[in-house]
Amino acid sequence: MRKELLDRLRIITPEEQAILDGQGLQKDLYTSRKEFVVDSRHLLEKGRLVEIRPHTRFVHFPPHRHNYVELVCMCAGSTTHIINGQDRIVLEEGDLLFLSQTVSHEILPAAEGDIAVNFILLPEFFERPISLTERENVMRDFLLSTLSDGASGFTYLHIQARGIVPVEDLVESMIWTLLSDRTDTNTLLQSSMGLMLLYLTRFSDRFMGSTPDQEEQKLVFTVLQYIETDYRTGSMEEIAEQIRQPAYVLSRLLKKHTGQNFRELLQARKLQQAVYLLENTTLTVDSILARIGYENSSYFHRLFRQRYGCSPKEYRNRG
Secondary structure, eight states, X not given: OOHHHHHHHHSOOHHHHHHHTTXXXXXXXTOSSSSOEEOGGGTSOTTOSEEEEEOOOSSOEEEEEESSXXXXXXXXXXXXXXXXXXXXXXXXXXXXXXXXXXXXXXXXXXXXXXXXXXXEEOGGGGHHHHHHSOSXXXXXXXXXXXXXXXXXXXXXXXXXOTTOXXXXXXXXXXXXXXXXXXXXXXXXXXXXXXXXXXXXXXXXXXXXXXXXXXXXXXXXXXXXXXXXXXXXXXXXXXXXXXXXXXXXXXHHHHHHHHSSXXXXXXXXXXXXXXXXXXXXXXXXXXXXXXXXXXXOHHHHHHHHHHHHSSOHHHHHHHO
16 A cells, blocks of 8 residues: 555544543444444444544454444554454455444454554445446355345455455555545445455455355355356356365355355356347347357246346347
8 A cells, every 4th residue: 555545544543542541442432322333323424325434543342333334454464353253353464354234343452553444334335336337247246235235144254355456456546535535435436346346256265264154255255256257167066176065065055145056046147148248249149048058049048038027139129
């Protein structure tokens, strides 16, 4: 990260100075409730969907929840987080930690050189990233559902993003935008976030796994990434062999966290690619069938009509 941004983030805030002076954590800055639920209304100006604040150092944050999605970006040093009372996550420089609204989050005290920033993101913030990225993409759709409503069952995502240059650039750009520019911030940041999430869908190997929950995350994202890229000839047996896991284990995890089995996800990806080719090429329907790996034309047409309510030809003509 650029030195000028880091220098700005290193400045000791009035809240941190009060902590250093012995005042302790001021919970009233974060919530009005008896239960420690950090309230977006204390952190966001009216009408804004996103805000950024440097992580408050020198103090222990006891277990708490948020009524928003939080993204922690580790800019320098490290911080230690305890998730759901059991998973201990150490964020190193370049790491990202996405936290859903349902997660329990505890943070151990950070030192002066441990620089992190917290993005406060209302769930509706993710509506525009969905519309700005590829129209349909099984990996992206699952990632966004995990972040916006927790529908997948995952409550957090730990991603080692250091070295993924476009992601690093987009994170830095979003931090700079929030620190420096108040004009049309929602739109700028939603566009940047959409691009960042799309890049992250290409790096399932960077989703960290050390606890059982994290290992499940990593396996699910690896299979979804495989479907995304190898949909034409992919099979459950092949990906199970590649990642050295029994096929029945992967099948159970996919059903648990996506609500669909491997065959259904593969079909959805093939149909998504068919729609893309119908909209962006002049290929015949038979040629598209060959491109996406279907040999049975009547089966493809039946699936297409079930999903989109019309035939492939009708879909192309109505566009």
